[in-house]
Amino acid sequence: MKSYPLACLPERVEIYEVGPRDGLQNEPTRIDVDTKVEFISRLGDAGLRTIEVTSFVSPRLIPQLGDADELLSRLPHIDGMRYAVLVPNETGLDRLLSTGALSTGALSTGVLSTGATDIAIFASASETFSQRNLNKTISESLAMFQPVVDRALAGGISVRGYISMCFGDPWEGTVQIEQAVDVALQLLEMGCNKISLGDTIGVATPGHVSRLIASLRDKGVQTAQMAVHFHDTYGQALSNTLVALSTGVVTVDSSAGGLGGCPYAKSATGNLATEDLIWMLNGLGVETGVDISSLVATSCWMAKKLGRTSPSRVVQALSADC
Amino acid sequence: MKSYPLACLPERVEIYEVGPRDGLQNEPTRIDVDTKVEFISRLGDAGLRTIEVTSFVSPRLIPQLGDADELLSRLPHIDGMRYAVLVPNETGLDRLLSTGALSTGALSTGVLSTGATDIAIFASASETFSQRNLNKTISESLAMFQPVVDRALAGGISVRGYISMCFGDPWEGTVQIEQAVDVALQLLEMGCNKISLGDTIGVATPGHVSRLIASLRDKGVQTAQMAVHFHDTYGQALSNTLVALSTGVVTVDSSAGGLGGCPYAKSATGNLATEDLIWMLNGLGVETGVDISSLVATSCWMAKKLGRTSPSRVVQALSADC
Numbered sequence: 001m002k003s004y005p006l007a008c009l010p011e012r013v014e015i016y017e018v019g020p021r022d023g024l025q026n027e028p029t030r031i032d033v034d035t036k037v038e039f040i041s042r043l044g045d046a047g048l049r050t051i052e053v054t055s056f057v058s059p060r061l062i063p064q065l066g067d068a069d070e071l072l073s074r075l076p077h078i079d080g081m082r083y084a085v086l087v088p089n090e091t092g093l094d095r096l097l098s099t100g101a102l103s104t105g106a107l108s109t110g111v112l113s114t115g116a117t118d119i120a121i122f123a124s125a126s127e128t129f130s131q132r133n134l135n136k137t138i139s140e141s142l143a144m145f146q147p148v149v150d151r152a153l154a155g156g157i158s159v160r161g162y163i164s165m166c167f168g169d170p171w172e173g174t175v176q177i178e179q180a181v182d183v184a185l186q187l188l189e190m191g192c193n194k195i196s197l198g199d200t201i202g203v204a205t206p207g208h209v210s211r212l213i214a215s216l217r218d219k220g221v222q223t224a225q226m227a228v229h230f231h232d233t234y235g236q237a238l239s240n241t242l243v244a245l246s247t248g249v250v251t252v253d254s255s256a257g258g259l260g261g262c263p264y265a266k267s268a269t270g271n272l273a274t275e276d277l278i279w280m281l282n283g284l285g286v287e288t289g290v291d292i293s294s295l296v297a298t299s300c301w302m303a304k305k306l307g308r309t310s311p312s313r314v315v316q317a318l319s320a321d322c
Numbered sequence: 323m324k325s326y327p328l329a330c331l332p333e334r335v336e337i338y339e340v341g342p343r344d345g346l347q348n349e350p351t352r353i354d355v356d357t358k359v360e361f362i363s364r365l366g367d368a369g370l371r372t373i374e375v376t377s378f379v380s381p382r383l384i385p386q387l388g389d390a391d392e393l394l395s396r397l398p399h400i401d402g403m404r405y406a407v408l409v410p411n412e413t414g415l416d417r418l419l420s421t422g423a424l425s426t427g428a429l430s431t432g433v434l435s436t437g438a439t440d441i442a443i444f445a446s447a448s449e450t451f452s453q454r455n456l457n458k459t460i461s462e463s464l465a466m467f468q469p470v471v472d473r474a475l476a477g478g479i480s481v482r483g484y485i486s487m488c489f490g491d492p493w494e495g496t497v498q499i500e501q502a503v504d505v506a507l508q509l510l511e512m513g514c515n516k517i518s519l520g521d522t523i524g525v526a527t528p529g530h531v532s533r534l535i536a537s538l539r540d541k542g543v544q545t546a547q548m549a550v551h552f553h554d555t556y557g558q559a560l561s562n563t564l565v566a567l568s569t570g571v572v573t574v575d576s577s578a579g580g581l582g583g584c585p586y587a588k589s590a591t592g593n594l595a596t597e598d599l600i601w602m603l604n605g606l607g608v609e610t611g612v613d614i615s616s617l618v619a620t621s622c623w624m625a626k627k628l629g630r631t632s633p634s635r636v637v638q639a640l641s642a643d644c
Contacts, residue, residue, distance in 0.1 A: 002495075004530040005529050006528050006532055006565070205601070207326035208605060233635060234598065236602055238557055238560065239564045239602060243564075269638065269639070276556065279556045280527050282527075283526070284529045285529070312557070313557030314556050317556055
């Protein structure tokens with residue numbers, strides 16, 4: 001298909017692939033580490049260059065990612081790749097450091113990755129979710145993250161700050177813009193180089209997205225410091241992404257094949273599917289560096305491993321047997 | 323959830339509900355006429371006020387709609403409702419007229435509907451599809467439609483002109499903007515009061531949509547004369563709709579529960595789901611007059627009749643047992 005640009009969009013979008021972490025963490029079927037390594041390798045072959053591969057969360061809480069230590073030691077070596085891992089607290093950071101699979105100093109020296117180059121921490125814009133997810137107030141959680149960030153930065157590792165429930169949560173309903181802005185400013189102040197604005201339950205709509213980004217800019221946050229992270233629970237993820245891109249955001253979180261259900265709704269639909277995003281960006285003539293056919297084949301392969309149909313519209317439309 | 327407006331959107335959107343026609347026509351399961359009457363009644367109860375209820379196409383070609391005559395005679399009487407029917411040719415118009423279920427003169431006198439107030443004809447922007455679907459060139463098909471339009475207008479019935487395959491088709495790939503514009507201008511010249519820009523195979527992306535609408539405006543077509551009709555085969559329908567609304571279009575075709583598969587792709591996903599559209603519009607503070615909970619319950623009920631899960635993200639997320 002021919003491409004047709006739209007005014008005010010970036011020339012290139014950086015896709016931050018979360019399938020191996022946010023996707024697999026929410027899939028009921030456990031995937032073995034060999035398959036994960038192959039998955040990550042195939043994602044790299046398709047052209048993805050930023051992948052969040054796992055989380056050093058307690059294996060008791062999320063057994064799907066209990067093999068984080070082994071996975072880190074076996075990450076495929078791919079030119080230009082940035083591997084990120086979620087680190088919930090200092091215990092997680094200690095586990096990550098003990099693997100030795102870190103590209104310390106990668107940021108400043110530009111050497112190729114031989115392990116994780118980035119970590120991510122996971123805060124919340126909703127007090128209720130912070131309490132339920134971390135058993136801490138937002139303020140307590142940020143205090144817990146500070147030494148994680150300090151130690152990572154000291155080791156040459158960059159830190160992304162997720163802000164979950166930026167738009168709404170299942171208990172409070174609409175989350176106020178000011179709450180999300182407040183957490184974002186604290187994470188940036190703490191040393192995060194990017195904040196990911198998360199719509200964890202998929203309730204956001206385009207005006208809300210635009211308003212949050214405008215409010216952040218009003219406080220001096222640049223769009224280059226923002227990523228957007230939408231879930232497609234209510235079918236809004238791609239529209240929300242389009243609006244975010246039109247404001248200048250260039251980093252989009254998505255999950256190959258739409259991996260990852262939603263733990264807060266009876267729905268098989270989780271993260272924005274990377275393929276659906278790329279279909280739109282290809283049509284708009286926005287570069288991603290990703291080959292959609294190769295990615296669809298990978299997602300179809302993974303859907304079979306999980307024993308379920310991919311929720312990605314593009315994967316369903318383009319796969320004859322998936 | 324609180325609503326957050328976005329600049330350049332209309333205050334109100336007219337939803338042109340196509341579930342009973344475009345939806346059920348593409349569902350393999352046959353629905354009996356009693357259920358169709360109840361379906362239409364429930365759609366009206368949810369607040370929809372323009373419904374395309376059936377097609378007077380040959381029952382041999384589309385047996386799912388073979389009960390058009392009986393259905394027309396049993397349409398529920400709902401205040402302010404406009405019922406439209408697809409009429410493929412003069413034979414179809416004769417069948418429609420023979421039912422006597424017409425609100426002739428409804429347009430000029432403003433009386434309540436006791437039958438169809440509108441008909442729709444179905445043209446194509448793609449020569450190949452026109453040949454395959456109608457066994458006629460585009461030019462021959464327009465000549466066939468002219469007496470249908472003339473007779474309808476003489477009877478006080480307004481005529482909508484569908485243009486299928488406006489963006490791409492399975493044989494030619496990208497359909498040129500000029501082809502769609504050319505057909506649109508001829509349909510308007512012929513007497514259609516509105517043209518529906520159809521992405522029959524769901525391949526369009528937002529820049530293409532914006533460009534087609536701009537090209538039509540350059541030729542003097544007003545956005546009030548346009549409707550958009552997107553299929554969600556590649557997950558693009560809602561983003562495309564958002565862009566169309568931002569240009570001034572106020573009429574959107576959609577299908578309750580996303581009824582209707584795609585005959586040209588191995589995908590259960592057909593029309594844009596009315597619920598997914600309404601979720602976005604509610605979030606944006608754009609009025610539709612439709613109660614989303616009531617509509618979700620109806621789509622869930624219909625999904626059970628069809629023996630399949632609704633492809634609407636909203637229906638899946640909000641229905642505990644659907």
